[in-house]
Amino acid sequence: MNASIDNPLLEVKDLKMYFPLTRGLLNRKVGDLKAVDGVSFRINKGNILGLVGESGCGKTTIGRCILRVYRPTGGTFF
Numbered sequence: 001m002n003a004s005i006d007n008p009l010l011e012v013k014d015l016k017m018y019f020p021l022t023r024g025l026l027n028r029k030v031g032d033l034k035a036v037d038g039v040s041f042r043i044n045k046g047n048i049l050g051l052v053g054e055s056g057c058g059k060t061t062i063g064r065c066i067l068r069v070y071r072p073t074g075g076t077f078f
Contacts, residue, residue: 015039015075035061
């Protein structure tokens, strides 16, 4: 068995990042903007991952969650 498969460099499971939608003078929360909802992937040693998609699909948000710029709403990464 390959050791890099058993011990990935990065593994993301069911990553979610929701931003609150507010309205009015008191900034009352009226809902959530689901920027990332249920993303999972694994990067093994010696592999390259390309993250592609349309503008506004959450690529930068995923990176910021992994770098801990944002605190994700749900999911795990290690």
